[in-house]
Amino acid sequence: MSRIVLLDSGPLGMISHPRNHPEIKIWLANLVSSGTNVKIPEITDYEVRRELLRLNKVKGIQRLDHLINQLGYIPINREVMLKAAEFWADVRKQGQPTADNKALDADVILAAQAFTIVAQGEDVVIATSNVLHLTRFVAAKIWNEIV
Numbered sequence: 001m002s003r004i005v006l007l008d009s010g011p012l013g014m015i016s017h018p019r020n021h022p023e024i025k026i027w028l029a030n031l032v033s034s035g036t037n038v039k040i041p042e043i044t045d046y047e048v049r050r051e052l053l054r055l056n057k058v059k060g061i062q063r064l065d066h067l068i069n070q071l072g073y074i075p076i077n078r079e080v081m082l083k084a085a086e087f088w089a090d091v092r093k094q095g096q097p098t099a100d101n102k103a104l105d106a107d108v109i110l111a112a113q114a115f116t117i118v119a120q121g122e123d124v125v126i127a128t129s130n131v132l133h134l135t136r137f138v139a140a141k142i143w144n145e146i147v
Contacts, residue, residue: 003037003122004037004039004123005036006074006117006124006125007040007071008130009044010130011024012048016048016067017063038071040067041073041074041076041109042074043106043113044106044110045073049064079116080112082112084109085108087111087112088105088108091108
């Protein structure tokens with residue numbers, strides 16, 4: 001079983017941002033050099049890319065594209081979206097939503113993506129600066145760690 005690290009939008013934004021973030025770039029380089037499989041989920045690409053597009057940050061978009069080419073990309077599929085809908089309903093039934101009811105809740109989509117990868121027998125870690133929201137999902141109970 002291999003370990004897969006999925007980058008949430010916070011770390012992905014820091015890595016692809018034009019400002020210098022040496023600590024996270026070193027962290028990423030160490031992961032990659034150790035053989036860890038670091039991937040960019042489609043939902044986090046969407047979150048970071050939309051802001052770069054809004055601000056017309058051409059170089060940031062180029063850096064993001066380079067990272068996707070370097071690390072790899074995990075697209076969203078129907079299985080992920082079905083699980084995301086289940087997670088979305090579950091956290092609302094528990095009174096713990098992670099976003100407004102009318103918002104696209106990226107956290108549930110990311111959690112569902114991690115869940116479906118774990119269900120395939122992989123060891124998944126989500127690198128995030130938003131631990132609170134992600135631990136609300138049932139899938140968080142089977143992840144080895146949330147960074």
